[in-house]
Amino acid sequence: MLTKLIVLGIYFAILFVIGLVASRRIKSMSDYYVGGKKLGYWAVAFSARATGESGWLLLGLTGMGALAGISAYWVVVGEVLGVAISWFFMAKPFKRLTDKYGSITVPDFLESHFQTKGHLMRIIAALSLAIFVIIYVSSQIDITGKAFESFLGVNYYTGALVGFLIVLFYIFSGGFVAVVWSDFFQGLMMFFGLVLLPVVAWFFLTNQADIFQELGRIDPHLVQPLGVSDDPWMNLATMLGFAFIGLGFLGSPQVYVRFIGIKSEKAINQGRWVAVVYTFITDAAAVTIGLLGRYLFTTAGQDAEAILGNGGEEVLPMLLNHAFPLIVVAIYVAIILSAIMSTIDSLLVVASSAITRDLYQQVFRPDLKDENLNRVSRLVTVGMALLALALALTVALVTPGRTVFWFSIFGWSGVAATFCPMIIYALFWKNYTEGAAIATMIAGFLAVPLFKFWVAEWPVVGPYFEAADVMGPSFAVAFIVGFVANQFTRPKTVS
Numbered sequence: 001m002l003t004k005l006i007v008l009g010i011y012f013a014i015l016f017v018i019g020l021v022a023s024r025r026i027k028s029m030s031d032y033y034v035g036g037k038k039l040g041y042w043a044v045a046f047s048a049r050a051t052g053e054s055g056w057l058l059l060g061l062t063g064m065g066a067l068a069g070i071s072a073y074w075v076v077v078g079e080v081l082g083v084a085i086s087w088f089f090m091a092k093p094f095k096r097l098t099d100k101y102g103s104i105t106v107p108d109f110l111e112s113h114f115q116t117k118g119h120l121m122r123i124i125a126a127l128s129l130a131i132f133v134i135i136y137v138s139s140q141i142d143i144t145g146k147a148f149e150s151f152l153g154v155n156y157y158t159g160a161l162v163g164f165l166i167v168l169f170y171i172f173s174g175g176f177v178a179v180v181w182s183d184f185f186q187g188l189m190m191f192f193g194l195v196l197l198p199v200v201a202w203f204f205l206t207n208q209a210d211i212f213q214e215l216g217r218i219d220p221h222l223v224q225p226l227g228v229s230d231d232p233w234m235n236l237a238t239m240l241g242f243a244f245i246g247l248g249f250l251g252s253p254q255v256y257v258r259f260i261g262i263k264s265e266k267a268i269n270q271g272r273w274v275a276v277v278y279t280f281i282t283d284a285a286a287v288t289i290g291l292l293g294r295y296l297f298t299t300a301g302q303d304a305e306a307i308l309g310n311g312g313e314e315v316l317p318m319l320l321n322h323a324f325p326l327i328v329v330a331i332y333v334a335i336i337l338s339a340i341m342s343t344i345d346s347l348l349v350v351a352s353s354a355i356t357r358d359l360y361q362q363v364f365r366p367d368l369k370d371e372n373l374n375r376v377s378r379l380v381t382v383g384m385a386l387l388a389l390a391l392a393l394t395v396a397l398v399t400p401g402r403t404v405f406w407f408s409i410f411g412w413s414g415v416a417a418t419f420c421p422m423i424i425y426a427l428f429w430k431n432y433t434e435g436a437a438i439a440t441m442i443a444g445f446l447a448v449p450l451f452k453f454w455v456a457e458w459p460v461v462g463p464y465f466e467a468a469d470v471m472g473p474s475f476a477v478a479f480i481v482g483f484v485a486n487q488f489t490r491p492k493t494v495s
Contacts (some may be wrong), residue, residue, distance in 0.1 A: 003326050003327055003330050005152075006330070007327070007330035007331055007333070007334055040262075040263065040267060041262065041267040041268070041270040041271030041274065042184065042271070042274065043184045044258045044259075044261065044262045044267070044271055045271035045272075045274035045275040045278065046184045046187035046188065046274070046278065048255050048258045048275060049083075049187055049275055049278045049279060049282070056139075056143070056408035056409070057190070057194075057282065057283070057286050058190070058194070058286065058316060058335070058336045059143055059146065059147065059313050059316060059336070060143075060311065060313070060408060061075060061283065061286040061287060061290070062286050062287070062289045062290040062293070062312070062313075062315055062316045063290060063308065063309070063311045063312030063313040063314075063315055063316075064242075064287070064290065064311070064312065065286065065287035065288065065289065065290020065291050065294075065312075065315075066290035066291065066293050066294040066304065066308050066312035066315040067228075067290075067294075067304055067305070067308075067311070067312045068222075068227070068228055068238075068242075069215065069219070069221060069222030069223060069224065069228060069291065069294075070222065070223055070224070070225050070287075070291070071224065071225055071226060071227045071228065071235070071238065071239060071242070072242065072287045072290065073225070073284065073287050074239045074242035074243045075242045075243070075245055075246075075283060075287065076280065076283040076284050076287060077243055077246075078242060078243030078244060078245050078246030078247070079245060079246040079249070079279050079283050080246070080276060080279050080280050080283070081243075081246050082245075082246025082247055082248065082249035082250060083246070083249050083275050083276055083279045084272075084276050085249075085250060086249045086250055086251075086255070087268065087271070087272035087275050087276065088272055090250065090251070090423075090424070090427060091259045091268045091272070092265045092268050092269075093427045093428075094109075094256060094259050094260075094423070094427060095259045095260070095262065095265055095268060096265065097109065097113060097427075098259070098260045101113065103260060104260060104353070104357070105253075105257070105260075105350075105353045105354065105357055105358055106125065106129075106253040106256060106257065106419065106423075107121070107122045107125040107126050107129075107354065107358040107362075108357075108358070108362075109260075110122065110125055110422075110426070110437065111362075113426055114426075114433070114434040114437060115434075116434055119362065119363045120438065121434060121437065121438055121441075122358050122359075122362060122363065123359065123363060124438060124441055124442065125354070125358065125419075125441065126354040126355065126358040126359045127354075127359075128418045128419075128441060128445050129253055129350065129351060129354045129415065129418070129419070130351050130354050130355055130384065131414075132411055132414030132415045132418065132445075132448075133254070133347045133348075133350060133351035133354075133384075133411075133415065134351065134384060134387050134388045134391060135388075135391065135410065135411040135414060136347055136408070136411025136412060136414070136415060137344055137347045137348060137351070137384075137385070137388035137392075137411075138388040138389070138391035138392035138395065138411070139392070139408045139410070139411050140340050140344045140347070140408070141160050141163065141164055141344065141388060141389055141392035142160065142392045142395060142396060143340050143408070144159060144160050144162075144163035144164065144337065144340050144344075145157060145159045145160030145163075145392070145396065146159075146313065147159065147163075147333070147336050147337060147340065148160070148162065148163065150313075150314060150317045151317055151329070151332075151333045151336070152333065156396065157393065157396075160389070160392060160393065160396075161389070163337060163340065163344075164344075164385065164389050168348075168381070168382065168385050187278070189334065189335045190282060190335055191278060191281070191282055193331075193332055193335035194281070194282045194285040194286060194289070195281060195282075195285055197285070197289055197319065197320070197323065197332075198285055198288045198289050198292055200323045200324065201289070201292045201293075201296070201319055201322075201323050202292070204296060204322065204323060205292070205295065205296070211291075211292075211295060214295055215291065215294065215295055217300055218294065218295070218298055218299060218300050219300070219304075222291075222294065226239055227239055233464060234463070234464060234467055237464040237465070237467040237468040238467045238468070240468050240472055241467055241468040241469040241471070241472065244468070244469070244471040244472035244475070245409060245412070245471060247416055247420060247471055247472065247475050248412050248413065248415070248416035248420065248471065250416075250420045250423070250424060251416070251419050251420035251421075251422070251423030251424060252412075252415050252416050252419060252420060253350050253354075253415065253419055254347050254350045254415065256423070257349075257350055257353075289315070289316060289319060290312060290315055292319065293308065293312075293315035293316070293318060293319045294308070294312075294315070296319070296322065297315070297318055297319075297322075316336070320332050348381050348384060348385055348388075349381070351381075351384050352377050352378075352380045352381040352384060353377070355380050355384065356376055356377040356380045357377070360376065360380075409469060409470075409471070410448070410452060410470065412471075413448050413469070413470045413471040413474060414445070414448045414449075416444075416471060416475070417444035417445070417447055417448050417470070417471065417474035417475055417477075417478055418441050418444040418445040418448075418478075419441065419444070420444075420475065421440050421444060421475055421478040421479045421482055422437050422440040422441050422444070422478070422482065425437070425440065425482055425486075429486075431486070432482075432486055433485075433486055433489040434489075435485060435486075435488075435489035436482050436483075436485040436486035436489050437482070439481050439482060439485035440478050440479075440481060440482030440485070441478075442481075443477050443478045443480075443481035443482070444474055444475070444477065444478030447470070447473065447474035447477040447478060448470045448474045450474075451465055451469075451470040451473045451474055452469075452470045455473070
């Protein structure tokens with residue numbers, strides 16, 4: 001325990017230093033929210049990936065690999081495609097327009113792009129973003145508590161609170177610059193940690209050549225690429241649900257604010273391969289870790305969740321303790337916390353910008369200058385973080401059987417379904433109207449809880465929608481509503 005605490009102390013000290021150094025660069029709201037639009041491609045690529053992956057990559061996706069087998073690689077396919085489309089086709093048009101408009105937030109971009117006469121679009125965008133970001137942040141705080149409990153034997157609630165306070169400090173001090181710098185540091189740790197573990201674990205296998213044959217003996221479904229069910233339609237729904245996770249990279253504000261902050265379109269060209277390769281290696285490694293853990297720790301006929309934890313979430317700590325000495329396990333604890341915190345920090349800054357700039361300043365206090373908002377933005381950050389903490393602890397009490405994977409995906413899907421279809425239309429459909437954009441956002445926002453809590457309960461088809469989860473269906477609803485709404489609103493040329 002002492003060794004782990006020393007390593008964590010060093011890790012947290014580095015984050016404190018990052019926050020303090022970054023705070024010296026904060027001279028305006030543009031600095032606080034988008035780093036003054038001077039960020040390099042390495043930092044942005046790693047930061048975007050670290051934010052997009054979150055703690056579900058290390059605890060959730062490894063667990064899904066252990067339970068679902070090789071069909072979990074569909075998550076890798078979906079995420080790689082989503083990241084590639086985002087960086088290769090959407091990032092530069094988005095950067096070009098946000099620079100043209102002088103935008104420092106996504107609602108800024110929307111209001112300028114659609115030449116709105118009022119603030120309705122900004123208000124809907126800001127409130128939608130704040131609501132789902134709080135849900136997503138709460139899922140990451142929940143993962144923090146689970147990580148402290150699994151790896152350090154610390155009480156869940158104590159762990160959640162400690163991680164929460166650490167993140168809050170360096171966001172509060174350094175804003176977006178601290179977030180990106182810390183994400184770069186944490187992204188490097190995640191990358192090397194995920195790559196190293198399956199390589200080391202491989203040497204613990206008794207018969208590397210027949211790993212798939214051995215997995216097939218444990219459970220034949222583990223080696224079926226289309227899923228673990230005997231129902232082919234259920235397998236199709238599950239496969240699509242895994243792959244649709246990658247849709248969230250096609251316009252989610254917490255990712256796209258990095259394209260606002262990157263210094264040039266040339267930097268996007270340089271960073272896109274970094275982002276794609278990083279995604280492929282880390283996601284594939286996470287699923288592989290789950291498969292290796294299933295091979296090492298279970299046998300045929302055993303209840304995998306009884307051994308590997310709910311959702312398979314204990315497979316990573318079990319494999320670490322099996323493969324590494326204590327000092328290395330301690331480093332991995334820091335890596336896992338890196339994955340979690342790199343997402344919490346980014347989301348809180350984005351949510352703070354939505355409330356502080358997009359609502360308070362732009363709608364209610366347009367006379368207030370940017371330099372007078374720094375204190376307000378920090379207070380809002382603290383307030384929203386406290387709301388997320390309260391939600392995480394409430395969910396922990398009410399739903400003890402929740403899994404990291406799907407809790408995180410719900411918040412991720414909410415942000416994505418609200419913004420991504422609308423961002424895609426805005427970038428590539430010249431005659432897309434403000435009214436259609438508002439309808440698209442509202443449809444995506446409402447579709448997520450609708451599919452999660454209502455459609456999933458329908459007889460016959462409900463289980464298939466539950467397997468497909470909410471991202472794909474909600475995306476489809478938002479796209480359809482946006483297209484139809486555009487036919488009934490008067491087209492106008494946007495700049």
